[in-house]
């Protein structure tokens with residue numbers, strides 16, 4: 001199986017990269033294991049110096065890297081460059097804060113456990129495998145790699161098969177910045193080869209960002225091997241609009257929440273749940289804005305929505321909309337594949353969706369918004385929580401009681417009030433239910449792949 005860059009704007013195959021041979025995979029795992037012993041004996045200051053140097057490389061090459069991302073997976077160029085810069089920011093964040101996040105804690109009164117002293121310390125685990133998706137080909141990897149390397153772990157990357165150029169850029173990034181050879185390596189392998197890497201005794205843990213089926217498979221293997229796993233899976237986030245909200249701001253943000261990254265974001269607002277009192281006004285404004293979006297070549301600065309990353313992803317999205325329409329849903333705008341070779345899909349709003357439609361139950365990974373009319377707040381919460389996913393959520397209200405009630409009762413890993421969900425290095429990120437488990441980012445993210453060691457002294 002070859003790994004390939006297929007430009008989603010043109011459907012042309014730009015680059016084919018041969019996967020690593022079993023011998024090359026073995027060498028790379030061995031290098032990661034050897035580097036793990038070196039890295040754990042380095043200081044936070046040394047690692048921070050290398051991490052900041054890696055961030056400098058990203059900042060210096062932001063424009064070129066942005067173009068690489070856009071050609072590989074199709075997001076508008078300004079968003080690609082912003083992804084590079086955000087990745088650099090996360091690296092600097094962990095360079096600065098890792099030592100504080102991993103400072104052990106003394107037990108205040110050690111006599112309660114019969115000790116003269118008792119304390120905890122965070123230690124690295126060793127090589128960690130990261131199985132990553134194509135939708136943020138740099139950011140998803142960096143938000144694992146920056147905390148992992150700062151904690152003294154080493155990283156092995158199995159990137160999505162359609163972004164091999166991003167994978168190969170990342171393969172050398174950390175070494176170029178000064179990290180020991182083998183501290184971070186890409187494995188050019190297919191998904192069928194992942195289980196053997198997880199089972200390898202030198203690999204200590206695994207993190208996967210991707211779809212639910214991939215998560216189940218990886219977690220199963222990790223479970224059988226008794227290895228720690230973090231899963232960041234899909235989402236079908238609710239975006240709830242209540243009568244007291246600033247409707248124009250909500251509609252404007254709803255469009256960005258749904259179509260950023262060409263609609264291929266796990267934390268995109270996907271289901272727009274609108275209180276009946278403001279439903280007609282909100283949906284009319286939202287639909288008008290969705291229909292005005294500029295769709296086209298993502299390398300052009302005026303483009304707001306580019307192609308889907310793959311033909312299969314585009315076709316699957318079209319099937320979801322067709323299924324809803326066949327079952328009686330109303331397509332308010334879009335709902336078609338534009339003419340041309342690329343993997344485009346028109347920005348779409350679907351209303352009156354029957355409960356058995358796939359669009360209600362599955363994640364729509366593209367610029368397709370589902371709108372739901374809620375009779376009251378309880379109905380809005382019911383619709384929001386009826387999905388098996390639980391990644392994030394967004395609630396639009398200026399009523400403090402509503403704010404508190406939805407915050408407490410939404411089944412989600414995050415609630416964003418009067419704003420769209422965005423990941424920040426400073427805030428923990430992750431989901432519940434079928435959206436996965438564990439957290440990335442902030443202090444919680446760096447502690448996931450550490451041995452929290454307890455020390456007791458007589």
Ligand code: NAP
Pocket residue numbers: 131132133134135140158159160161162189190191192194195209210211212213214215217218231232233234235265266267363365391431435436
């Ligand atoms: P995907 O098909 O699950 O692929 C993700 C990664 O998993 C790829 O590297 C893929 O390799 C690998 N993979 C697929 N099946 C596997 C298996 N059975 N065993 C081991 N590895 C396997 O997902 P995607 O289509 O690239 O990404 C979209 C999904 O990711 C969406 O559901 C989205 O919501 C989710 N996502 C979640 C987050 C989050 O933080 N929660 C963030 C971004 C995306 P191949 O490419 O070789 O198949």
